[in-house]
Amino acid sequence: MKFISKSGRKSSYMDRNWERTLQRLKMGFNNYHEQADKVIFKEMLNKAAGLPESLQIPAIAKLVGDNNPDEAINRFINNSYAKSKLWDEEYLNKALEISSEALAKMNDPFIQLAIDLYPTYEEQTEIGKARRGKLDKLYAQLIDVKKQFLATDFIPDANSTLRFTYGRIRGYNPNDAVYYYPITSTNGVLEKTTGSAPFDPPRQLLDLIRNKDYGKFYHKKLDGVPVGILYNMDTTGGNSGSPVLNARGELVGINFDRAFEATINDYAWSESYSRSIAVDIRYVLWLTQKLAGAGYLLQEMGVE
Numbered sequence: 001m002k003f004i005s006k007s008g009r010k011s012s013y014m015d016r017n018w019e020r021t022l023q024r025l026k027m028g029f030n031n032y033h034e035q036a037d038k039v040i041f042k043e044m045l046n047k048a049a050g051l052p053e054s055l056q057i058p059a060i061a062k063l064v065g066d067n068n069p070d071e072a073i074n075r076f077i078n079n080s081y082a083k084s085k086l087w088d089e090e091y092l093n094k095a096l097e098i099s100s101e102a103l104a105k106m107n108d109p110f111i112q113l114a115i116d117l118y119p120t121y122e123e124q125t126e127i128g129k130a131r132r133g134k135l136d137k138l139y140a141q142l143i144d145v146k147k148q149f150l151a152t153d154f155i156p157d158a159n160s161t162l163r164f165t166y167g168r169i170r171g172y173n174p175n176d177a178v179y180y181y182p183i184t185s186t187n188g189v190l191e192k193t194t195g196s197a198p199f200d201p202p203r204q205l206l207d208l209i210r211n212k213d214y215g216k217f218y219h220k221k222l223d224g225v226p227v228g229i230l231y232n233m234d235t236t237g238g239n240s241g242s243p244v245l246n247a248r249g250e251l252v253g254i255n256f257d258r259a260f261e262a263t264i265n266d267y268a269w270s271e272s273y274s275r276s277i278a279v280d281i282r283y284v285l286w287l288t289q290k291l292a293g294a295g296y297l298l299q300e301m302g303v304e
Contacts, residue, residue, distance in 0.1 A: 022096065029089055038077055045073045059116035080109035142267070167233035172275050174261050182231070183280070186214075186224035208290050216304075217286040226280040229253050234269050235276040244278045253278030 048060045049069040064072045085091040086108060095103060095111070104115055171182040186209045192199045193206065209224070217225045231244070235255055244253035258265060261273040285303055289295040 025092070025096075026089065029087075032087060034081065034087070038081060042073060042077050045076070046070070049073065057117070057120050059113060059120060062116060063113070076109070080113075084108050084110050086110055163239075165233045165235065167231050169229055169231045170275070171230055172259070172261075172273055174259075174273055180230060180259070180275075182229060183222065183226050184228040185219070185222040185226055186283075187222070189227060202291070205287075205291055213290060214286065215290065217282045217289075219282075225283050225286045227283045229278050229280050230259065230275045231278070232271060232274060233276050234265060234274065236266050239276075251281050253280050254284065 045060065045063070046069070048057055049064050051057070063076055086095070095106065095108075103111060169182045171180050173179045189201060190206065190209055193201060212218075212224075214225050219226055229244075229252075233244075233255075235242070235258060240256045242255040243251050244255055246252045255276055255278045257277040259273070259275040259277060262275050265274055285298060289298055
């Protein structure tokens, strides 16, 4: 670990912002759920351990050692959550007030992992800065070319701003004799199931679909529950999680991706292939009620 001068610190760690950073950390205690945290953290470690040899992270390779990755990660998870006190607000406050040298001596497994990961974090941060610098230069050149090509004013980049876009639910045909319908259903979940990730849904979900246990969310024309929708709205990176509303302002979906052909959207949009993808809110509500057994949440929201 090394000392970083005040001027070299990230904005969130500067003295003027430190109190706000502490408040954000403390707010995390309100949403902390150990079992959920374990599941997410284990998945992250498994993905890191499964990277190709050329992309291996030294700290994760050290954690696994010569052992079976799954066993080593399970052991680390169980031991670390049992030993660490970072979930204790008083303990965390103490950790935030001491020097980096004293922090390293606390013998907390998560702090030690963070220390081991830091060199890789610094390395990747610098690589990212260099990449962004090159892209920024190229993007400026692209704007100049675009101005000359269009010979007119055009809409500026709205990234990092509140944006509103509108459109219609529409399918598209990316290739000759290929057409993607704008709505998928639970029948497609069954058809795509292979038993291997990412097409390996829970058995309980498959049973619900096979038994057609759809309740109020059954769609007669689809003979199931709507799952995904395609629409010609212009979205970009960072729009995942944005609400999709109908003309009456009702929530009908949650945006999460773009069609493969629409990955060029940041540079060019076309009615013929630019499609964004959302999960249909009826599928979310159905899963909440039937799979998660949390029908009371629907009642709280007044879903009829």
